[in-house]
Every structure is written in structure tokens, then in C-alpha cells.
Amino acid sequence: MMIKNGNILIIEDDADDKEILEDVIVSLGNTNKIVWKINGQEALSYLCESNEKILIIFCDMNMPIMNGLELKRLIDGDPVLRKKSIPFVFYSTAATESAIEEAYTTLSIQGFFKKENDYQKTRSIVNYILEYWKNCIHPNS
Template sequence: MDKNGTIIIIEDDLDDQFLLEEVFNDLAFPNKRMYFMDGLSALEYLYSTSDRPFIIISDVNLPKLNGLELRNKIQTDAELSLRCIPYVYFTTALNHQAVIDAYSTSAQGFFVKPGAYEDIKATVKVIMDYWVKCAAPNNF
């Protein structure tokens, strides 16, 4: 994890991408953001870059490679797992099995997308504030 690194956001809904970008701008986080429409394109990016992203914020329900499958691939790939990129879910897919599946892949958080802008902003702030303060093995 590089606290100055890119924030990877995997979200297939363009309206949600726009909304999240507004939230990050309002919160004034300086990190570059990259948006991916599906898990496969995000995985291809991670394999092709030497950058150390700060965090991955992923929806669960995604085309091509869903958020759970993507997390599993990152976790089981020796090179990618050594980057220690926090992986949190930010999704509307709230059901008991989705939460169990997320934590079975060692996700670092599962957050439900609120409906109101200010609530989304507050949730994103909590996520980001936590990871900004958190120590990781590769950020010393």
C-alpha cells in the first residue's frame, strides 16, 4: 500500500462513478483515481503496472469478473498479494451470503452504499481516514 498511490474504484454504474468522483473531490483526497467497469480490466491493469495502488474499492456485482472473484485472484497471486493493497467492498448487494463470501476472501471491509449523497460521503470518509492512518508492512 502506497498512501500516495492511486485509488482503484471498480464500479460498473457510470452514475455511481460520477457520484464517487464528486465525493472524492469534496473530501479533497489528493490521490489519483482510476475507474474500471469490471473486475477483469482492473486485474489486467494490476498485472500490467508496477504502481502500488493505495486502495481498491470494489462493487460485488460486476461483469466479466465479479468483486469476489477479483479479490480471490489478487489474494492468491504471490506478486499482487505482496503489494498489500487494501480491498474493500462498497456495494448495494447486501445479503448475508455476500458478506460471508467477502470476508472469506479476507476483505478488509464491506460497506453498503447509502442512498443519500451526504451518507455516501460520510462512508467514504470513514474508509479513507482509516486507511490513511493504518500501517502496512510495505509502507515504512
């Protein structure tokens, strides 16, 4: 089954970056509810406490309290959260070789994208990601 409906979770500590991503998502005609959490700890609490379906998680890498890698390790280590199979992509300026390697080799992520300074390029990337996951067969639809 495809999961077209579901919240889009943005985990981002920079309000300007969050606004740009949110604007891009809305400009693409998406009507999915957008949920914003400013760090991994807030996101983890939301994921553990909410019964709402999640279409996708866009997560920054560097954040205070709990960074993206720490959050993804905890999601992967939690049987309930792991079973939800929520698509998780890193969307970050911190696209270092070591971060990318760790994300793909030790964690179960579905993509790693570098934040762009070009609005149209950002729009194109986000559109591709959302369309892919809206049309992907998913176990928890």
C-alpha cells in the first residue's frame, strides 16, 4: 500500500532553514500536515507519543541536545519505532564524508541530501523525495 497521507516531520534547529523547507513543501501543492521539532529529543518524544502517521522525516544533522545521528540510532534501536518504517532522510549542510558514511553503513536511512542555497534546486530535490515516498509501497499504510 502507498502512504500518501501522513505528517511531514521536519527536525531542524534553524528557524530560517525550517521556513524555507516548509515553503518549498507548500509551494509543491502538498497538503500534508507539517510538524516541526527543533532537536532530536523533541522529535523522539513526538514519535513515541503520537499515533499520527508520518509520511517522511527530514532531519538536520547538527542540532543541540540530540543530533540527527543520535536520534536515528535511537529510532533504529527501538522495536516499536523501527517497525513503523518511517522514511528518514538527512537534509543538512553537514554532509561530510564521515557523516554520510556513518548514516549509510550503521543506520537505516533512506537518503542524505545537502541543503542547497538555490531555491529551485531545493524545490526540485524536495519534490523528488516527496513524490517517491508518496508512491512507494509501505508496510504501515
